[in-house]
Amino acid sequence: MATITEAYVDSLAPNAGAIKNGRDLVKKNSFPQLHETEDGVLLFGECAGSGKEPYRCSVDFVNEANPVFRCTCPSRQFPCKHTLGLLYARALGKTFARADIPQDIVEKRDKAEKREEKKKEAAAVPPEEASKVKRKVNKSALAKKIAVQLDGLATLEKLVLQLTQSGLGSVDKKTLQMVEEQAKQLGNHYIPGAQAGLREFVMTMQTEGDKEAVYTAAMEQLVILRALTKKGKSYLEQRAAQPEMPMDTETTLEEQLGHAWQLAELQEYGRVESDAELLQLAFTSYTDQARGEFADTGWWVDLRNGAIRVTRHLRPFRAARALREEDTFQAVVKATELFVYPGELGARVRWETATFRETEESDYGRVKSVAAASFPEVIKQVKNVIKNPLADKKPVMLVAFQSIERIGDSFILRDALGKQLPLTDFAENGRPTTPLISLLGDEERKDQAGLVMFRHDPGDNRLGVQLLSIVTDSRIVRLLY
Template sequence: MFTVTEELISAVAPNAAAIANAKKISQKGGFVKLLRSDDGTFFMGECQGSGKSNYTTTVDAINPDQPVFSCSCPSRQFPCKHGLALLTEIAAGKAFESCEVPETIVEKRQKREVREEKKKSNEPPKVNKAALAKKMKKQLEGLDLAEQCLRDMLNAGFGAISGNSLATYNDLAKQLGDYYLPGPQLLIKRIILELEAIKENSEQETQRQVQMVRYCIQLHSVIKKVRQFFGQKLQDGDIEPEESTLYESIGTIWNAAQLKQLGLYKENSEQVQLAFAIYYDDARDEYVDVGYWVELSSGTISRTLNYRPLRALKRVKQDDSTFGVIQAKELYCYPGDLNKRIRWEEFQTRDLNSADIEAIAAYAHSDIAAAAKLVKNQIKNTLSDHYAAVLLRFAQVAKAAESYVLVDEKGQRLLLQDMGGPIADRTTALLEDVPNAAVLQDGIMFGVLYYDLQQKRMAMQPYSIITKQQIIRLLY
């Protein structure tokens, strides 16, 4: 049964303006005819357009989770406002006349089925070993190049890097793309960006130089470990990818089939979003939509990462905050540490209820020291993020001098402060703005636990507070 909710409309709409326009069409009675098949899987509407003839819009909901739209209007937006308006009509329970499913739709469904069957088949995707080996060797060559660049920078010192050298490093960074090394490419770009920033404004020179050294350490680690790893694989003739974070560090782009083949997937996973943010990554030239999620059955905290290149912003849909429960038919997990990257394709949604909130709360760490230890185990690894998102139970959030402090049930304390970094939003100060004082008592804090390099201590930036009734987001 095809049920249309606001969530579904928001999920399929390319942007908020399209939803608004769709609602206007529906409110103004733009549809002169509404038809649906008897089995409720196919819907058609004839909508008044701005031309002489009306537009014909269809929604094929044979797969209710992934409706397929089509419209005769000239708009390039997909789905267009007419398609969304038709969904609005369905949601509003308007009267539809009966019709047959058109032959063209039946044919399209058949073709889609064939494609799905191919996807679902247990045959593993064919792997061209020779091509893979060639790629790996190319990557190793690229690592040599990257290493030379690194050596040059470190031998001469950052102060000695001139405009000409910067241009050379920029070229090299571009070249690394040809060697299938987007990861190291990104690290070199980050180093270059810091150098350029210093040249423009020397105010934070020392901090930036320290950051550059960290990137260098990371780059060195990538080169060393991947060289060893790939070298061994080539030697052993074991060319095929495996579950290893080293692939993430060189910037491998995984497809769903590969992740599935590695067993990095799960069926029927229920995910609840705990926080959401968007930031711009200069080095990538991309916007990154990051969502933090908790799996209801396991308490695993993961991230969705949606990359939107600047040059293709109009063509890639922006993610948004989600407040219900996502039921992912197949959840794909990337290799990673505490907060693995996840993604899904087919999904349904349902409302979040109090039992869900209770379940989430049960997964929270009740001991700051234990949570910190878990995170330290990750961050000591050079190639891992230097922070991890966790759920922490607290007895109270208080203040000690001018600092915010989370206090667990054992009386242990943890400093709360903004981390800085890619998500620049300041959330800690919002603790003084929460709707009522009870929010800061006996609750669960969700946020990123990290090592503060200036103060040389652990701290946490709060992203959300989970009370008995709701998840209160300090972020988005």
């Protein structure tokens, strides 16, 4: 069994409140009984609760990459504070007495093993037979859904054209109410991505401040919606004519229309990589009002090939309390299966099971070795991506820099050939990072790697660059975390 550290337990908690509550149980000595099996794979015990009977809780590491949490408490939070407290007790050095595995857990393990056997039997089906089953399409249902989607896109297209022709200066409160109502109606057309885009336009137009900046941002949103309706209609019409046509796995079009990719679909389309090792370089959480959800976003480097990957944990407002809140992660993630979502730079990834190991100095050296050395080449790559209206407008890249220098009131990154990347801050990232640069030492400012985010400013037609983190030979300096 892997070493249980406080950081590891923190990473399992659904939110900060669960971390505090779990730790408090240990501080209050709420565990009169703490046990572990001879092999150390199962931790179990009793925790005093508000009733007469204590809660019986356990954490089973029979599958180290996917521990099983069990507790008799009525909490809907997972893992609950009692199982977290059990792990904190181990991490903090509390004594666990040796004991035999409880009979109820033996029975639950047996049932779990039978389920796994059935999964293995299903996996043993020849790929050609399995793919036939997966690709079977209910043509009638698909045709009906596409017809409704196309109807919604046609409505959206007319609205975008109307707003563009009349001019943003003529958009008043009454017009925005009409657009907002139209956005609600799009919820019936299976295109939540387009619906969120229209809501974002409304919120942009309601923003107080410099009108020119507001209009520029709003017009950019209309351009995106126009491109989405045009490409979306063309793609859906092709799928309607050819129901067996594979889904688009090269771009984010399906996701922008609102499709939620299932792991089985990604596996079917071959978007699964084996034995990946990922190291997180930066992390942030933000609120997406247009979609009604919180987004916990991490940027990772794949230690095998240097690719930048993104994790995005989405928590709808309505269910936020019941879902685990992600946080900055320090260890190296070892994922047996890495599911890669469609996309270009910085593809989104996900894993179901993983183990962890402590970061080593060789990992930092590996990160620095794969950083892009030429700023002009990086800029060319970024521009080739963002010229697509539906592409990620804030791609993240790993670059090698020779120095961080101050010029007047600003900072720049300079590469080995003397080329520069002027640094700035993006308000939507939540907090500035450039003020932190002055706190860095000489070591961090010279011959290191930097994780940077690009953003195209349509107002002055320039690329902005924000520094998210710095990777040295011995550590990661996180400016955004």
